[in-house]
Amino acid sequence: MPYGDADPTDPHMLIGVGLPAEAGTMTEMAWVFAEEFARMGFDTRRIMSLFRSPFYAGAHRAFRALGEAEVAAIALECVRVWGSHQPEEA
Amino acid sequence: MAQVHNWQLGREMNYPYTAAFPERQFAFVFNTNRCIACQSCTMACKSTWTFSKGQEHMWWANVETKPYGGYPMFWDMKILELLERANPEGQRWSGKPSSDPQAPYGRFEGRTIFEAERMLTPDSARILGYLPTDEEWNSPNIYEDNPVGERGKPFQWHKAGVELPEHKTWFFYLARICNHCTYPACLAACPRKAIYKRPEDGIVLIDQRECRGYRKCVEACPYKKSMYRGNTRISEKCVACYPRIEGKDPESGGRPWQTRCMAACIGQIRLQGLVKVNPDGTWAEDRQHPLYYLVHVAKVALPLYPQLGTVPNGYYIPPRWVPRPYLRQMFGPGVDQALERYEKPDRELTAVLQLFNRAREIVYRYGIVEGPKVYEGTLRGRRVTLYNDTVIAYGKDGEELFRTSVEEPVYVRPAKHANSI
Numbered sequence: 001m002p003y004g005d006a007d008p009t010d011p012h013m014l015i016g017v018g019l020p021a022e023a024g025t026m027t028e029m030a031w032v033f034a035e036e037f038a039r040m041g042f043d044t045r046r047i048m049s050l051f052r053s054p055f056y057a058g059a060h061r062a063f064r065a066l067g068e069a070e071v072a073a074i075a076l077e078c079v080r081v082w083g084s085h086q087p088e089e090a
Numbered sequence: 091m092a093q094v095h096n097w098q099l100g101r102e103m104n105y106p107y108t109a110a111f112p113e114r115q116f117a118f119v120f121n122t123n124r125c126i127a128c129q130s131c132t133m134a135c136k137s138t139w140t141f142s143k144g145q146e147h148m149w150w151a152n153v154e155t156k157p158y159g160g161y162p163m164f165w166d167m168k169i170l171e172l173l174e175r176a177n178p179e180g181q182r183w184s185g186k187p188s189s190d191p192q193a194p195y196g197r198f199e200g201r202t203i204f205e206a207e208r209m210l211t212p213d214s215a216r217i218l219g220y221l222p223t224d225e226e227w228n229s230p231n232i233y234e235d236n237p238v239g240e241r242g243k244p245f246q247w248h249k250a251g252v253e254l255p256e257h258k259t260w261f262f263y264l265a266r267i268c269n270h271c272t273y274p275a276c277l278a279a280c281p282r283k284a285i286y287k288r289p290e291d292g293i294v295l296i297d298q299r300e301c302r303g304y305r306k307c308v309e310a311c312p313y314k315k316s317m318y319r320g321n322t323r324i325s326e327k328c329v330a331c332y333p334r335i336e337g338k339d340p341e342s343g344g345r346p347w348q349t350r351c352m353a354a355c356i357g358q359i360r361l362q363g364l365v366k367v368n369p370d371g372t373w374a375e376d377r378q379h380p381l382y383y384l385v386h387v388a389k390v391a392l393p394l395y396p397q398l399g400t401v402p403n404g405y406y407i408p409p410r411w412v413p414r415p416y417l418r419q420m421f422g423p424g425v426d427q428a429l430e431r432y433e434k435p436d437r438e439l440t441a442v443l444q445l446f447n448r449a450r451e452i453v454y455r456y457g458i459v460e461g462p463k464v465y466e467g468t469l470r471g472r473r474v475t476l477y478n479d480t481v482i483a484y485g486k487d488g489e490e491l492f493r494t495s496v497e498e499p500v501y502v503r504p505a506k507h508a509n510s511i
Contacts, residue, residue, distance in 0.1 A: 025412075077469060
């Protein structure tokens with residue numbers, strides 16, 4: 001998205017300023033979205049639909065970074081805890 | 091200036107007027123962990139209040155992508171930069187979060203926007219602030235919801251279309267409306283006293299007959315939720331959907347309803363209510379009120395930029411994946427405690443979180459009926475025990491509004507009846 005390389009002298013236009021991030025931030029974000037929506041009653045199919053949609057840029061960014069298999073495993077673990085009561089195709 | 095008690099900062103504070111508090115206060119909690127920026131809230135507000143000529147730039151409710159997004163652009167970076175200059179020794183907090191209702195987050199030792207006299211220009215200004223430029227109002231969420239076009243070619247779009255931009259760092263969505271502050275900067279700045287805070291619910295309104303469009307409120311509001319309308323030459327702001335709050339929506343049957351932005355939230359991130367206020371401005375103990383519980387008992391919901399000093403009445407459950415220094419700057423020193431509790435919710439918190447946006451009506455009280463243990467196992471290696479408790483929401487007159495369980499079943503309407511309501 002940024003037009004050019006990082007410009008640390010540009011404090012307001014954050015189009016080129018590097019932001020520190022802890023390792024595993026993207027994984028953490030994927031866990032949070034999966035768990036939150038599992039809590040709301042989403043099954044794995046609906047959670048994965050959310051991650052696949054580019055219009056939900058946060059979840060989709062994690063999906064792109066981690067890959068389908070890892071995100072699916074995360075979603076499945078969350079649904080096992082929070083969605084154990086749901087039928088397979090709710 | 092008068093001295094008022096700011097419980098979010100844990101100390102007395104300068105404010106241009108003596109303290110006056112409403113009987114109840116409009117307040118809300120947003121769970122940022124659930125927001126996916128669908129913008130349903132934004133459009134619900136837009137289509138209700140700001141769809142007219144001259145209001146094109148107005149987004150009383152908006153969702154911005156932090157840390158780089160903002161509406162108007164850079165609003166928080168700009169006011170924080172000014173506040174930093176007013177506090178050369180830093181925006182420091184002392185003490186620790188505690189159970190003291192007068193200082194639950196410790197004590198803010200810096201100057202607020204009401205206490206930065208030496209920064210004020212001209213001398214007649216009362217409050218530290220700035221007036222955004224026209225360009226800064228242009229893009230509600232620049233680079234997220236705006237096509238960027240080619241570099242060096244302003245006001246032109248890519249003819250063939252481009253992919254959505256991709257942010258290669260952490261980010262989260264911050265939904266915002268007017269905070270209907272306890273000490274509103276907009277109200278304090280208005281030279282005509284055209285802004286008032288309602289004694290019954292604490293909603294802050296601009297009297298459209300009195301306003302002359304000086305834009306002092308636009309300059310002073312640190313959250314930039316007061317907006318100037320060019321074709322009427324007066325300012326406007328979020329009205330907290332007060333007819334709904336008053337139970338005057340024709341369909342409400344007299345029951346107080348949550349605002350349009352709250353009711354439209356498909357991610358169920360929002361819970362809005364009216365909290366009781368003590369004579370000293372702190373929240374009166376109301377143990378079974380969901381907002382009181384989230385802010386003062388579970389302490390998972392925190393004010394947005396409390397160091398500004400206005401005592402905003404919007405509270406946020408912080409996003410779990412974002413670097414803590416950024417969150418501490420945004421939500422104050424309570425962040426670590428809030429996230430620790432939110433990540434490992436106890437039975438009561440798990441149940442109360444189910445109240446978010448389950449109905450249009452405002453919840454005044456909740457009760458919990460314990461249910462059976464339905465799961466015991468691990469999540470990410472952490473021990474989890476889940477009980478299917480039932481949480482019951484009660485309305486203004488004690489009537490039951492709805493009840494739901496921790497394991498709430500989902501029903502999907504068949505496709506052939508998708509629009510048959």
